[in-house]
Amino acid sequence: MADQKKNKLLYIVNPIAGRIFPKINFKRVIELFQSHGFDVTMKKTAYKGHATELVLKYGHDKNIIVCSGGDGTLNEVISGIMRLGKDVTLGYIPSGTTNDFACSLNLSDRMEKAAMTIIKGQTKTVDIGLFGEKRYFSYIASFGAFTGSSYSTPQSHKNIIGHLAYVLEGMKDIPNIRPHHVRVETSEAVYEGDYIFGAVSNSLSIGGILKLDANCVNLNDGMFEIILIKNPKTPIDLSRMIISLKKKDFKDKYIDFFKATDVTFYMDEPFPWSIDGEYEAGVNKVKIQNLHSAIKILA
Numbered sequence: 001m002a003d004q005k006k007n008k009l010l011y012i013v014n015p016i017a018g019r020i021f022p023k024i025n026f027k028r029v030i031e032l033f034q035s036h037g038f039d040v041t042m043k044k045t046a047y048k049g050h051a052t053e054l055v056l057k058y059g060h061d062k063n064i065i066v067c068s069g070g071d072g073t074l075n076e077v078i079s080g081i082m083r084l085g086k087d088v089t090l091g092y093i094p095s096g097t098t099n100d101f102a103c104s105l106n107l108s109d110r111m112e113k114a115a116m117t118i119i120k121g122q123t124k125t126v127d128i129g130l131f132g133e134k135r136y137f138s139y140i141a142s143f144g145a146f147t148g149s150s151y152s153t154p155q156s157h158k159n160i161i162g163h164l165a166y167v168l169e170g171m172k173d174i175p176n177i178r179p180h181h182v183r184v185e186t187s188e189a190v191y192e193g194d195y196i197f198g199a200v201s202n203s204l205s206i207g208g209i210l211k212l213d214a215n216c217v218n219l220n221d222g223m224f225e226i227i228l229i230k231n232p233k234t235p236i237d238l239s240r241m242i243i244s245l246k247k248k249d250f251k252d253k254y255i256d257f258f259k260a261t262d263v264t265f266y267m268d269e270p271f272p273w274s275i276d277g278e279y280e281a282g283v284n285k286v287k288i289q290n291l292h293s294a295i296k297i298l299a
């Protein structure tokens with residue numbers, strides 16, 4: 001168990017994350033922390049970007065920063081910690097709709113169990129992504145098919161029907177799927193093509209739909225997994241590719257799959273990205289860097 005005398009804990013709660021039932025019982029979580037000797041300051045988020053501000057405002061004298069929310073809240077807290085420039089440990093009690101990153105870290109979505117993981121005090125380090133100059137991400141930067149639904153699905157729908165809301169919103173995208181011409185450079189290779197989807201990820205699960213093999217992904221190896229999917233020419237190509245993706249077999253001629261530390265994307269025309277499920281405006285060129293072991297997390 002961690003040395004509780006030293007444990008000044010900032011607890012950030014997104015009160016609107018996840019489904020209506022069950023909502024995070026943050027009072028119970030606070031009681032648990034306090035009963036184990038933690039000195040807790042709790043703050044609720046009130047708007048987008050607030051979690052980052054709260055970390056920067058209240059995080060200076062804390063050694064643990066815990067958040068409850070979904071991938072969006074976690075992303076904002078990580079962005080705050082990266083800017084804080086102080087050695088703090090992150091704790092996460094998932095209460096979002098998809099909680100992709102929590103699944104990769106094997107964190108329980110049962111509130112008390114996740115709180116106990118934090119109280120037990122075992123840490124591991126994980127890589128963090130940097131998209132461009134200042135946009136951090138915990139598990140994914142993606143573009144193309146279905147990524148719009150990750151940030152455009154209304155919160156009210158997510159609250160009522162959970163992850164299915166993303167899937168339904170994504171289906172609206174199908175008639176509009178069109179390829180983007182992209183050139184992708186790593187220190188070792190160049191990939192170029194008309195891609196309908198691309199993802200730079202540090203996760204076992206991409207949008208809760210596409211799964212990567214646990215043996216292939218290490219969240220702290222300084223490398224991203226990168227998947228680029230080309231536009232299939234015929235319905236037969238499309239169905240073969242879908243079968244390959246479902247089998248986690250990425251050798252199909254329409255799929256480029258590789259690992260890299262840093263990767264630069266060159267786009268003919270800008271298109272929006274999704275960063276940990278939140279909207280990011282398009283650019284003509286972006287470098288995505290893996291910041292190795294950048295965050296210490298209780299997991």
Ligand SMILES: Nc1ncnc2c1ncn2[C@@H]1O[C@H](COP(=O)(O)OP(=O)(O)OP(=O)(O)O)[C@@H](O)[C@H]1O
Nearest residue numbers: 017018045046048069070071072073096097098099
């Ligand atoms: N009080 C608030 N009112 C409205 N929006 C908020 C509030 N607090 C935080 N937000 C924003 O809500 C958005 C969604 O939060 P989050 O991603 O944590 O939950 P979720 O969407 O339910 O879960 P997931 O991303 O795992 O599906 C984020 O962009 C966050 O900044």
